[in-house]
Amino acid sequence: MKTKPIKAQKLRPLEKISSGISGLDEITGGGLPKGRPTLVCGNAGCGKTLMAMEFLVRGATDHNEPGVFMSFEENEEELTRNVASLGFDLDALSAKKKIVLDHVRIERSEIEETGEYDLEGLFIRLNYAIESIGAKRVVLDTIEGLFAGLPNHSILRSELRRLFRWLKDKGMSAIITAERGDGLLTRHGLEEYVADCVILLDHRVNEQLSTRRLRVVKYRGSVHGTNEYPFLISKDGFSVLPVTSMGLDHPASSERISSGVERLDTMLGGKGFFRGSSILVSGTAGTGKSSIAAAFVDAAARRGERALYFAFEESQNQILRNMKSISLDLEPWVKKGLLQFHASRPSLCGLEMHLLNIYDAVKKFKPSVVVMDPVTNLISVGTEIEVRSMLTRLIDFFKTEQVTAVFPSLTSGDTSISSPSEVGIASLMDVWVLLRNIESAGERNRGLYILKARGMEHSNQIREVILSNHGIGLVDVYAGPESVLTGSARIEQAGREKADIDRRKALMERREREIARERGVIAAQVAVLNAGLEAKIDEFNQEITDETLLDQVNAKSRVNLAANRQADVEPKIKATNGHNRVEAVRK
Amino acid sequence: MSTPTKVKKSNLAPPSEQRWELRLYVAGQTSKSVTAFANLKKICAEYITGKYTIEVVDLVTNPTLAKGDQILAVPTLVRKLPSPIRKILGDLSDTQRVLVGLDLREMEKQSHES
Numbered sequence: 001m002k003t004k005p006i007k008a009q010k011l012r013p014l015e016k017i018s019s020g021i022s023g024l025d026e027i028t029g030g031g032l033p034k035g036r037p038t039l040v041c042g043n044a045g046c047g048k049t050l051m052a053m054e055f056l057v058r059g060a061t062d063h064n065e066p067g068v069f070m071s072f073e074e075n076e077e078e079l080t081r082n083v084a085s086l087g088f089d090l091d092a093l094s095a096k097k098k099i100v101l102d103h104v105r106i107e108r109s110e111i112e113e114t115g116e117y118d119l120e121g122l123f124i125r126l127n128y129a130i131e132s133i134g135a136k137r138v139v140l141d142t143i144e145g146l147f148a149g150l151p152n153h154s155i156l157r158s159e160l161r162r163l164f165r166w167l168k169d170k171g172m173s174a175i176i177t178a179e180r181g182d183g184l185l186t187r188h189g190l191e192e193y194v195a196d197c198v199i200l201l202d203h204r205v206n207e208q209l210s211t212r213r214l215r216v217v218k219y220r221g222s223v224h225g226t227n228e229y230p231f232l233i234s235k236d237g238f239s240v241l242p243v244t245s246m247g248l249d250h251p252a253s254s255e256r257i258s259s260g261v262e263r264l265d266t267m268l269g270g271k272g273f274f275r276g277s278s279i280l281v282s283g284t285a286g287t288g289k290s291s292i293a294a295a296f297v298d299a300a301a302r303r304g305e306r307a308l309y310f311a312f313e314e315s316q317n318q319i320l321r322n323m324k325s326i327s328l329d330l331e332p333w334v335k336k337g338l339l340q341f342h343a344s345r346p347s348l349c350g351l352e353m354h355l356l357n358i359y360d361a362v363k364k365f366k367p368s369v370v371v372m373d374p375v376t377n378l379i380s381v382g383t384e385i386e387v388r389s390m391l392t393r394l395i396d397f398f399k400t401e402q403v404t405a406v407f408p409s410l411t412s413g414d415t416s417i418s419s420p421s422e423v424g425i426a427s428l429m430d431v432w433v434l435l436r437n438i439e440s441a442g443e444r445n446r447g448l449y450i451l452k453a454r455g456m457e458h459s460n461q462i463r464e465v466i467l468s469n470h471g472i473g474l475v476d477v478y479a480g481p482e483s484v485l486t487g488s489a490r491i492e493q494a495g496r497e498k499a500d501i502d503r504r505k506a507l508m509e510r511r512e513r514e515i516a517r518e519r520g521v522i523a524a525q526v527a528v529l530n531a532g533l534e535a536k537i538d539e540f541n542q543e544i545t546d547e548t549l550l551d552q553v554n555a556k557s558r559v560n561l562a563a564n565r566q567a568d569v570e571p572k573i574k575a576t577n578g579h580n581r582v583e584a585v586r587k
Numbered sequence: 588m589s590t591p592t593k594v595k596k597s598n599l600a601p602p603s604e605q606r607w608e609l610r611l612y613v614a615g616q617t618s619k620s621v622t623a624f625a626n627l628k629k630i631c632a633e634y635i636t637g638k639y640t641i642e643v644v645d646l647v648t649n650p651t652l653a654k655g656d657q658i659l660a661v662p663t664l665v666r667k668l669p670s671p672i673r674k675i676l677g678d679l680s681d682t683q684r685v686l687v688g689l690d691l692r693e694m695e696k697q698s699h700e701s
Contacts, residue, residue: 117619117676119661120614
């Protein structure tokens, strides 16, 4: 009896129905096979019953497909109470004839077998339940209960085979749950009969943290994700988190939003980050990562956008108080409902739970900006691969929702390039702002630079971050010929340079003054010489005049004398005398 | 269930006062149900003559009744009285096992000893 009874009936694509379990439809490409049984197997306590129940409840409430839950383990009351914590009101659904719960109790001790029998009674019960509400979905939980109750397994096997066939013929989309066996998917090899779709649930504990995983082992006639997907059972039910099923097809906005730090915007081509991008702000302790994140949140709130702040290190009040010290008052935004904090210890729950909480919070609050401070704290919760896959999902999710996310990331050590995990994260990020301590001359200063910024022009310069009660400031570091200086060394160097300039300026001024003075002196000397020259010229002119006069006089006298004495005279002596005589004559 | 059932105090009441209330669940007139009914009548007539009632329930016509006695398999013989409830699956072809199931072992012994 090794024949496989189930064969594809017609050559058309397999019809699927929504499982109602978030994430599972994505993995299976639309849901569980319609009108066929699906086997869900797993160890005790891994969530088989809940998964089956959610399948039924979601079908009844969301898809108008009533369902029958046939339980071989828990009775109706227990079931109702157990799933009430997930918000499923089975009593109400039963009253509305959406769901029938049927508890099949098999007491091994009161059963005796004599001869041939079949399970027609079960068929009749199930059929009656199905007919009574027009059910489209059926759950048999857990089929192992039958094996425990009925001694004759060969009858049971053939009857189960008939049952599955019968369910298929009735067009019931069914989930059959089964216990996991040693080396087998199910303890009694049921996968042989129910072979259309087999889902394996697993629950394992790694370093004291439990993770639940789901794998679609087999899905006849359909492509499906083959990986192990983490899943969660939370207050909203069962949810699978498909990591890799998400396509890279999220929208890419070209809108730019401010980082909240003016100079940082300038460094990013003057406009800030792209909306919907992921920003890694990494640095060692105390380099101002949270402050930059807070400034970003503040800027978003100023624009009237919502911001969500996941804090894994500090409480809300602590952050509010601390940010006030750099004049970032976030409290009004909290009061206005623009800013929400979610503070929790990373070790509070597993990664998947964190992820789910983040999903939930983002879906509910619909922020445009999210901060995860610090994202590296999550690494303590899982292994590096897990964290990375979680972050991939998270970033994908944020991008699909067009949420701009800032991930402050704590790096250890003083090296500027960073731990391997950070490198792993960094490749997922669009912008990487690196903060580092610059130690020199007996002090520590904060340096900032942009390591990468996808799709935008960005500065390659190191800036110094100054956190003061005026907020966050970025200033140019001193990058002179001697070295790169920051902090007081930068201020000192700047002072020194200014003094130097002043000194040289004074020197020039003095030189100028000296020249001016010299010019004055020379000008004065020139004036004196000119005056002397003038005087000489004057004198000379006078002499010429005198001489002419004398000559005239002499000439006249000579004429006269000659006329009088008719004698020869020494002309030169006479000239002198003649001059005196002229003077005298004038007087 | 291979070890002989011990005699219970309640079963030590005089056999004449005890009544067996039996209910046979069947699903339609199949060969198995017919055989089961025939076997049952034979056993009852032999061991508890006149001290029993047999009610036959056909689940095809009364599907709701399957839930009450938690019937899965057919045919199923349910011993309603004397308590506790016992269920015997199958066509009752193995008389020894039916006797064990119905706690009639003692009766059998007694009848042989007397």
